[in-house]
Amino acid sequence: EDAEKGGYPHYMLKEIMEQPRVLYETYTGLMSSRELEKAAEILASADHIFVTGAGTSYHAGLVFAYFMARIARRPVITFISSEYLAYRSLDHSNSALVAISQSGETIDTLQAVRSFKSSGGRVVAVSNVVGSTIPRESDTTVYTRAGPEIGVAATKTFLTQVLALTSIALALAVHTGSLTKAEYTEAMRELRNASHAASSGIDRSIRLVELLASSLRSKNNIYVLGRGLGVPLAYEAALKIKEVSYIHAEAYPAGESKHGPIALVEEEFPVIFVGVPPEDELLEKLQSNVMEMKARGASTIVIGTSSYRELEGVDFYIDVGNYSEILAPYAVVPPFQLLAYKLAVMLNRDPDKPRNLAKTVTVE
Numbered sequence: 580e581d582a583e584k585g586g587y588p589h590y591m592l593k594e595i596m597e598q599p600r601v602l603y604e605t606y607t608g609l610m611s612s613r614e615l616e617k618a619a620e621i622l623a624s625a626d627h628i629f630v631t632g633a634g635t636s637y638h639a640g641l642v643f644a645y646f647m648a649r650i651a652r653r654p655v656i657t658f659i660s661s662e663y664l665a666y667r668s669l670d671h672s673n674s675a676l677v678a679i680s681q682s683g684e685t686i687d688t689l690q691a692v693r694s695f696k697s698s699g700g701r702v703v704a705v706s707n708v709v710g711s712t713i714p715r716e717s718d719t720t721v722y723t724r725a726g727p728e729i730g731v732a733a734t735k736t737f738l739t740q741v742l743a744l745t746s747i748a749l750a751l752a753v754h755t756g757s758l759t760k761a762e763y764t765e766a767m768r769e770l771r772n773a774s775h776a777a778s779s780g781i782d783r784s785i786r787l788v789e790l791l792a793s794s795l796r797s798k799n800n801i802y803v804l805g806r807g808l809g810v811p812l813a814y815e816a817a818l819k820i821k822e823v824s825y826i827h828a829e830a831y832p833a834g835e836s837k838h839g840p841i842a843l844v845e846e847e848f849p850v851i852f853v854g855v856p857p858e859d860e861l862l863e864k865l866q867s868n869v870m871e872m873k874a875r876g877a878s879t880i881v882i883g884t885s886s887y888r889e890l891e892g893v894d895f896y897i898d899v900g901n902y903s904e905i906l907a908p909y910a911v912v913p914p915f916q917l918l919a920y921k922l923a924v925m926l927n928r929d930p931d932k933p934r935n936l937a938k939t940v941t942v943e
């Protein structure tokens with residue numbers, strides 16, 4: 580087992596560190612197959628597009644919906660796969676569902692696929708396991724090439740899903756004319772750097788995360804707040820922290836924090852802000868949220884692109900470098916994964932096998 584961990588003490592850490600390589604493999608795999616074109620054809624012919632998944636895969640789905648609106652200019656209906664019943668009475672004959680599942684076996688996501696197909700819908704699966712049930716039952720599959728993920732908490736599969744899903748949004752955009760061929764080529768060339776962005780996110784945070792984890796290890800609650808693309812990344816960050824460290828972490832859209840969450844904030848309450856592009860639209864708004872929290876005595880932390888250095892009232896800052904909107908997730912997410920990992924280790928939890936959790940949930 581030690582050899583399989585490649586010299587790392589845990590699979591989770593090994594899998595976090597593998598991200599630059601598996602992002603590159605996912606990228607080259609997508610570029611050398613026709614998977615994106617097939618997915619784009621199905622989505623282009625649909626009047627309504629849905630996206631579903633469970634856990635981390637659902638968060639990747641939220642990133643997809645964000646980029647579909649921004650890049651492909653198509654609204655997407657997102658739902659957690661166990662909630663598929665809400666849509667069971669709709670006629671799906673002009674709809675497409677993007678079903679995201681790392682394992683391809685999660686029962687709720689499979690049920691959503693079956694329910695959708697039985698009412699005439701077409702399904703695009705996004706999965707890491709060739710030949711698994713969800714890809715088998717779908718009309719086409721876009722594969723992530725993350726290799727086997729052993730740690731129960733998803734890490735490398737999340738960012739490879741984000742890469743595959745962003746590529747699908749771009750492929751649809753060029754298919755429908757929202758992007759010109761030249762713009763598409765340029766964007767895909769940019770995505771090639773997802774791997775470098777992940778390396779930068781890891782390198783720039785690895786030491787600071789240690790300090791941050793020492794100051795957070797004794798906390799009972801943590802808020803993670805973001806805006807725009809930062810919202811799904813905040814959800815994923817909070818999920819990672821609670822899964823492996825058992826510290827209660829809750830994510831909210833920053834703008835929503837005054838509608839409830841702020842009531843809990845008192846001296847030293849840790850609030851982590853996710854800072855992503857477009858900075859010209861988001862930075863000022865996030866500044867107000869930082870100030871609101873600071874005024875109640877919160878410890879304010881920012882994990883974000885370099886532009887967020889301008890924020891005032893921040894106690895601790897991890898600068899992941901400056902990246903465009905489509906590249907920011909790869910730089911911003913690894914510091915959160917490393918933070919969750921460090922907290923687990925400091926608190927003597929086994930990050931690879933968190934209590935009560937299974938890698939794949941095959942019962943409803």
Ligand code: G6P
Pocket residue numbers: 633634635636679680681682683684685688731732733936937938939940
């Ligand atoms: C379980 C795992 C999570 C995963 C979720 C969905 O809860 O512990 O890490 O995100 O299932 O799994 P899937 O294989 O469908 O992506």
